[in-house]
Structure formats: C-alpha cells, structure tokens
Amino acid sequence: MSDTFTKSMARNIFYGGTVFSFLLFLALTFHTQNALPKRDNRAAITPGVTHGKKLWETNDCIGCHTLLGEGAYFAPELGNVYKRRGPDYIRAWIKAQPTGAPGRRQMPQFNFSEKDLDDLVEFFKYTAEINTSHWPPNIEG
Amino acid sequence: MRYQSQAVAKPYFIAAIGLFIAQILFGLVMGLQYVIGDFLFPAIPFNAARMVHTNLLIVWLLFGFMGAAYYMIPEESEAELYSPKLAMAMFWVFLVVGALTIVGYLAVPYARLAQLSGNDILQTMGREFLEQPLPTKAGIVVVALAFLFNITMTVLRGRKTAISSILLLGLWGLAIFFLFSFYNPTNLVLDKYYWWWVVHLWVEGVWELILGALLAFVLIKVTGVDREVIEKWLYVIITLTLVTGIIGTGHHYYWIGAPEYWQWWGSVFSALEPIPFFAMTVFAFNMVNRRRREHPNRVATLWALGTGVMSFLGAGVWGFLHTLAPVNFYTHGTQITAAHGHMAFYGAYVMVVLTIISYSMPILRGREANSPRAQVVEMWSFWLMSVSMVFITLFLTGAGILQVWLQRMSDTPLPFMVVQDKISIFYWMREWTGVIFFIGLVVYVASFFIKGDERPA
Ligand code: HEM
Numbered sequence A: 001m002s003d004t005f006t007k008s009m010a011r012n013i014f015y016g017g018t019v020f021s022f023l024l025f026l027a028l029t030f031h032t033q034n035a036l037p038k039r040d041n042r043a044a045i046t047p048g049v050t051h052g053k054k055l056w057e058t059n060d061c062i063g064c065h066t067l068l069g070e071g072a073y074f075a076p077e078l079g080n081v082y083k084r085r086g087p088d089y090i091r092a093w094i095k096a097q098p099t100g101a102p103g104r105r106q107m108p109q110f111n112f113s114e115k116d117l118d119d120l121v122e123f124f125k126y127t128a129e130i131n132t133s134h135w136p137p138n139i140e141g
Numbered sequence B: 001m002r003y004q005s006q007a008v009a010k011p012y013f014i015a016a017i018g019l020f021i022a023q024i025l026f027g028l029v030m031g032l033q034y035v036i037g038d039f040l041f042p043a044i045p046f047n048a049a050r051m052v053h054t055n056l057l058i059v060w061l062l063f064g065f066m067g068a069a070y071y072m073i074p075e076e077s078e079a080e081l082y083s084p085k086l087a088m089a090m091f092w093v094f095l096v097v098g099a100l101t102i103v104g105y106l107a108v109p110y111a112r113l114a115q116l117s118g119n120d121i122l123q124t125m126g127r128e129f130l131e132q133p134l135p136t137k138a139g140i141v142v143v144a145l146a147f148l149f150n151i152t153m154t155v156l157r158g159r160k161t162a163i164s165s166i167l168l169l170g171l172w173g174l175a176i177f178f179l180f181s182f183y184n185p186t187n188l189v190l191d192k193y194y195w196w197w198v199v200h201l202w203v204e205g206v207w208e209l210i211l212g213a214l215l216a217f218v219l220i221k222v223t224g225v226d227r228e229v230i231e232k233w234l235y236v237i238i239t240l241t242l243v244t245g246i247i248g249t250g251h252h253y254y255w256i257g258a259p260e261y262w263q264w265w266g267s268v269f270s271a272l273e274p275i276p277f278f279a280m281t282v283f284a285f286n287m288v289n290r291r292r293r294e295h296p297n298r299v300a301t302l303w304a305l306g307t308g309v310m311s312f313l314g315a316g317v318w319g320f321l322h323t324l325a326p327v328n329f330y331t332h333g334t335q336i337t338a339a340h341g342h343m344a345f346y347g348a349y350v351m352v353v354l355t356i357i358s359y360s361m362p363i364l365r366g367r368e369a370n371s372p373r374a375q376v377v378e379m380w381s382f383w384l385m386s387v388s389m390v391f392i393t394l395f396l397t398g399a400g401i402l403q404v405w406l407q408r409m410s411d412t413p414l415p416f417m418v419v420q421d422k423i424s425i426f427y428w429m430r431e432w433t434g435v436i437f438f439i440g441l442v443v444y445v446a447s448f449f450i451k452g453d454e455r456p457a
C-alpha cells in the first residue's frame, strides 16, 4: 500500500466504519422490534407455551433437532412438526421413545407428564404459526 | 522470553491442547452415532456428546485466546503483566468450572442438571452453544472480567500498539456480546434474534479482530517486516470485517420470523464477508514473501499461512456458498451448514491458536525454535489435520447436497430419516477421515516431545 495512505488514516476509517455499521445495525434492529408483533405469533404465547419452551430447553432437544432450521442436524426439523404430524402423533411418539430398533438413531425417554405433553404440543403449534417467509420449502422440513 | 510474566501463557496453552483432544474424541463418538444410531445409547445420548464437543471447542479456543493475550501483551506493552498471580488463579478457576460443566453434561440427565444448577432462577440453558448452566456462565463472566482487567492494566501502563488495541477491542467485545446469553425471552423470534448477537457477532465480528491481531503479531516476529506496514494492513482488514460482518448478521434472519428486508441486507452484506478473509490470505503471503529475516521457526510460518488459506476456504468460500437468501432457503440447517461450520472454525480459530502456540511455546520452553526434527513432525500434523478437514468438509458437502435434493427440492420430497439412511456412505467417509484427523492431532502432541539440537532463545 502506498505511503500516502497512512496507518492513522486506516485507523480512523476503522473506527468510523465500525461505529457507522453498528448504528445502522441498531436502527434496523429497532425497526425489526417494531415490525415483529405482526409476524412472530406472540398472541399465541400462553403459560402453556412458556412451559413448553422451558421443557424444550431443559431437555436440550436442540442438541439433536433443528427448530426453524437452527440446532443439530441429527434428527428432523420440529418448527413445523405440528403441521406435519399433528398433536396426537407428537404425543404418542414422545411417549414411545426410545424405539430400541437396532442400529437406528435413538431418542431418549423423558418421562413427561400428560400436562407436559400438552404444553410441548402447544409450543409446537405456536412455532409452526410464526411467519417464516414460507420456510421450510416443504412439509418434510 | 523477554518478560518473566509471559510464562503464565504456558499452562493456558497446555490446557487448550488437552481439551482439543477431548473435543475430537467426542466428535468421533457423534460421527459414529450418525451411522450406528444406538452406539453408546443411552449412556451418552447424541445431544450430550454434541454439547461436550462444541462447548469444549469454545472453551479451549478461549484458553488459547487468553494464553495468546498473556504472551503477547507484555511484549507489545514492553511491561510485565499487571498481575501474574491473578492470571494463574483465573486459569484454575476456568479449568475447574469447565471440567465440572463437562462432568455435569455426562453424569446426569440435562433436565436434572438444569434443576440442580439453578436454571429456574434465570433460564438460560438449552440453547445451541449456550447450554452451560447458570453458574458456569457466571464463572465465564468472572474469569473474562478478571482477565480483561489484568491485560487492560498492563496495556495502560506500557507502550500502546495497534495490535494490542485491536486485541483488547476484540476481547472486550467477546465478553460484552456474551452477556446476551443471559437474555432468553419466551418469544422464540426474539430469543433467536439476540442469540445470534453472541454467535454471529463473535465468529464473524469480534473474534476476527482477535484473529487478525494474533496473526499480525506472529507475522511481525517471523518475517521481520516493518510494524507500520503490518498494522496498516491489519486496520484495513478489520474495517472490512466489521463493515460487512455486522450487518451481515442478517443472513441468519431470513427464516426465523424477522421482517423480509433482512433477505436483502443479509445477502448483500454477508456476500462481501469473504473479502476480509481473502485480504488476510494475501496479507499473510505478502508479508512472508517480503520477509527480512529467516526465522528458524519454519513451522510457525506454515501455520500462519495455513490460517490464511483455510479460513478463506472455510469462512469465505463455504460461507458464500450458502449465504444468499435464495440458496439458504434450501440449505438452511442441513449438512451444508455443518460442513461450513467445521472448516470455518478449524481454518480460522483452531489454526490461529495453533499458530501462536507454535510460535511461542518453544520460547516459553527456553529456545527460539524447536529442533528441525520436531518441526518436521509438527508439519506432518499440520498436513494431516488440514487435509482431513478439507475432506471432512467435502464429504459433508456431498451429504448436504443430496439431502437438499432429496428432502427439499424433489417433487416427491422424502422424510428426513429416510434421506439420512440414503446418504450414510458420506457419514462413514467423514468418520474415517475424522480418525485421520485424530491421528494428526496425536502426531501434533508427539511433536512436543521430540528432542534434537535446539538453538537457545
Ligand atoms: C475430526 C473429527 C470430527 C468429527 C467426526 C466431528 C463430528 C461432528 C458432528 C457429528 C457434529 C454434529 C452435527 C449435528 O449437529 O448433527 C459436529 C458439530 C460441530 N463440530 Fe465437529 N467433528 C469433528 C471435528 C471438529 C473440529 C476439529 C471442529 C472445530 C474446528 C469441530 C467443530 C464443530 C462445530 C462448530 C459443530 C457445530 C456445527 C453446527 O452447528 O453447524 N468439529 N461435529
């Protein structure tokens, strides 16, 4: 790089550019915060959903599954599982684990109560109705 | 070693390498569970192995960054470390907290761990990469603050260089953005939105400042090129990093419920993120070509150049591959993501930590460089690990392309588990290549024990 472009010029551009980018990011975040109520299905957040999310987290479901495409890639996407399988199938599935089929990937038994299962299903219904701009591409997730 | 207190870096580096070994072993366990699903079930369920694998990665990289800072800052500041005692105390705190956490993941079911560790006081657990119990998260904050206090005081008392300011900025940023891990609203969209302020703003933001500072430091040492030139480059590179990377966070906001304009902001800015990685590669090669001395530590130079190339491939090329919204629509959350995650983490952060260790460890052990024989062995480990990581990435990419095709693009999409069965050959190949990676790591460790004629420092 030429000598007319000095280190202190480079430094000033760095600080200026960083501050500008961060402020722009904050402005976009502010706008997003205001736009979210129309998209994030917050009206559906009930105590059941809150408890369902807690169960989702305290059993580390994200350690095998994706939720809206984020998480682990070992087991199916669950953001849309409510639409793919429906409430009864979900409850029966969780209760029946592990399958114990030899060589097949295994899901643990979490010993949920009936109320826990209700809340998880409610949580999945809530996530399935978030406006994700038509993702995933099809029902298989 | 120019300053006595630089010696505290050594235990940090040794711990880093030890945890790295454990990380890879758990990677191999998971790799096998991918194809033999009931392997070690229910003793070690996949999600437990994954937490161990990814959290160990983060923790050993943090050990590496801290060790690097303790080594570099006294030399940059031309002053002894403010408090070597504090640094050693924090080493043990961090090691014990880390070890207990891993034991917790493996010894009790996660729900029980959450209950025992006070997750009900403030629910932060059970989110990817941020699975740590509350006391661990608090421990990380305490260690980070004590560490930052220590090195900031050292810098304030001594010479201020661009490298040390950039390193400090990166490390402060690391600690500050980690605070978002304590924010976990029930609203899933908000949860995810700010989760990325830890994850993305780390690896594609402040960590890149740390990466740049470490690389620049080693390049000055091994090439003897003028500091003014290197630091000017460094500023240019990190400007490009943050100007593209901050708004580039938008590439994670396409499908999680955020407004659709993020598809534009995210695609445009993140598509430019490879530029600073490319600049870093050009920078490293340029400086080595213009070198004014032949440093006897040849293998450290090799690691530095390797960091440039592999981070460009992993973060730049594999990142670009899936970052545009219309592509990401199909690849989001598939093996393509895993392929990119592996090569980017390895190429950028694993390699830069191994670069600084390769440069400084011989000096910490009382010599300018290791014997030529030890260096040749270390070079073997460089090639074994790097080439196997390239192949791991290629196999996962192969798996990912088929997965996208069969499960997402086909007119008759197949269910997830059916597709996983069909592509298992790629997972087998990934696992065997992982074994070679592990052999490379063993060779790396062995290189520390090889004697020969060494020049005193
Ligand atoms: C060499 C042997 C390795 C094997 C067999 C292996 C295997 C795996 C597996 C199976 C996963 C879980 C994927 C899933 O969620 O379904 C994973 C995740 C991960 N591994 Fe490794 N790994 C290895 C080495 C490494 C190395 C060297 C690094 C760091 C450079 C690394 C970093 C990661 C990261 C960051 C994730 C999370 C990826 C994501 O969320 O997209 N792994 N690994």
Ligand code: HEM
Binding pocket: A069, A070, A071, B128, B203, B204, B251, B252, B270, B271, B273, B274, B311, B315, B316, B318, B319, B320, B322, B323, B324, B328, B331, B332, B333, B334, B337, B340, B341, B342, B344, B345, B348, B349
């Ligand atoms: C050294 C720097 C980088 C590292 C360590 C890194 C690592 C990762 C990891 C681990 C993930 C998976 C996160 C998860 O589990 O959900 C990820 C996702 C992603 N990365 Fe990077 N990355 C880096 C740089 C980049 C760059 C420069 C780009 C773009 C050019 C990029 C584009 C993406 C995209 C689009 C995703 C989301 C994938 C999806 O939708 O599933 N990354 N990255």
Ligand SMILES: [Fe+2]
Binding pocket: B200, B204, B248, B249, B251, B252
């Ligand atoms: Fe990102």
